[in-house]
Amino acid sequence: MTTVVVNGREQAVEHGETVARLLDRLGLGGRFALVERNGEPLERERYADVELASGDRLVVARPVAGG
Amino acid sequence: MDDTLTIAGRSFGSRLILGTGKYETFELMRAAVGASGAEMVTVAVRRIDFDEPTEDITSFLPEEILLLPNTSGCETAEEAVRMAKLARAGGLPDWIKLEVIPDPRYLLPDPVETLRAAEALVADGFTVLPYMLPDPVLAKRLEEVGCATVMPLAAPIGTGRGLKLRDSIRIMIEQAEIPVVVDAGLGAPSHAAEAMELGADAVLVNTAIARADDPVAMARAFRLAAEAGRAARLAGIMDEQETASPSSPVGGTV
Numbered sequence: 001m002t003t004v005v006v007n008g009r010e011q012a013v014e015h016g017e018t019v020a021r022l023l024d025r026l027g028l029g030g031r032f033a034l035v036e037r038n039g040e041p042l043e044r045e046r047y048a049d050v051e052l053a054s055g056d057r058l059v060v061a062r063p064v065a066g067g
Numbered sequence: 068m069d070d071t072l073t074i075a076g077r078s079f080g081s082r083l084i085l086g087t088g089k090y091e092t093f094e095l096m097r098a099a100v101g102a103s104g105a106e107m108v109t110v111a112v113r114r115i116d117f118d119e120p121t122e123d124i125t126s127f128l129p130e131e132i133l134l135l136p137n138t139s140g141c142e143t144a145e146e147a148v149r150m151a152k153l154a155r156a157g158g159l160p161d162w163i164k165l166e167v168i169p170d171p172r173y174l175l176p177d178p179v180e181t182l183r184a185a186e187a188l189v190a191d192g193f194t195v196l197p198y199m200l201p202d203p204v205l206a207k208r209l210e211e212v213g214c215a216t217v218m219p220l221a222a223p224i225g226t227g228r229g230l231k232l233r234d235s236i237r238i239m240i241e242q243a244e245i246p247v248v249v250d251a252g253l254g255a256p257s258h259a260a261e262a263m264e265l266g267a268d269a270v271l272v273n274t275a276i277a278r279a280d281d282p283v284a285m286a287r288a289f290r291l292a293a294e295a296g297r298a299a300r301l302a303g304i305m306d307e308q309e310t311a312s313p314s315s316p317v318g319g320t321v
Contacts, residue, residue: 033115041149063124
């Protein structure tokens with residue numbers, strides 16, 4: 001196991017766990033989960049390929065009601 | 068009659084755009100969007116709060132509706148560009164309602180930061196719809212850097228005060244070569260009709276519908292008002308006269 005930070009909170013992930021797998025575990029398999037990894041926006045097409053590394057900082061966002 | 072609104076090459080049959088904020092439930096929002104006939108709705112982008120998970124708003128919106136993410140919450144150009152890129156990377160459309168608002172009391176947009184962000188986003192391939200004070204000079208600058216529309220506020224967000232900045236919006240409409248979308252401050256359907264009569268290409272409404280006693284009925288009312296205002300604009304509105312002229316024959320009185 002290793003640790004990443006998701007929205008400011010530490011999160012344990014398995015070695016080699018992908019972004020897609022993490023989103024799934026967090027219950028974010030919806031239509032849009034928006035991800036920034038270490039300050040860079042991550043393309044949705046890459047969620048299933050990008051493996052998380054220890055210390056990665058993720059921002060996970062999504063569309064919400066707004067005007 | 069074919070009277071479609073075209074923004075950045077995409078055609079819309081409806082000239083009413085809806086914000087999705089402030090509804091009591093997503094079900095009510097969905098029903099109001101349906102009653103409004105809107106083909107484009109705005110959404111905000113926020114970090115997920117894992118302590119208070121909420122439902123996914125996009126699952127309440129039909130696939131064919133264009134989602135227009137906004138950059139609300141951003142106070143600088145850099146923040147807005149970051150949020151737009153996050154939204155696009157995650158699969159939202161590359162259309163962005165650009166809002167750069169440093170002032171919480173009146174929620175007025177920062178013109179300098181808005182122009183800077185617009186320039187960067189257009190260069191990066193975004194279709195940019197900037198929220199702005201109705202400044203005709205700024206509108207031309209935003210047009211020159213490649214914005215798809217300009218979106219002047221009628222009055223501050225959520226105030227429902229109507230076309231308080233009417234004269235500036237009128238000049239913008241006269242000079243613009245891109246669609247002018249009046250956004251924010253429209254409180255009643257008559258305000259929307261007035262904006263359309265003035266020559267606005269579309270109106271964007273949120274609070275006035277979401278906070279009505281019956282949002283679905285109000286959505287329909289705004290739909291009719293936007294259509295009426297547009298039809299009147301195309302029909303040609305009479306010039307105001309100083310003195311009366313009788314509508315009935317002046318002679319032959321019995």
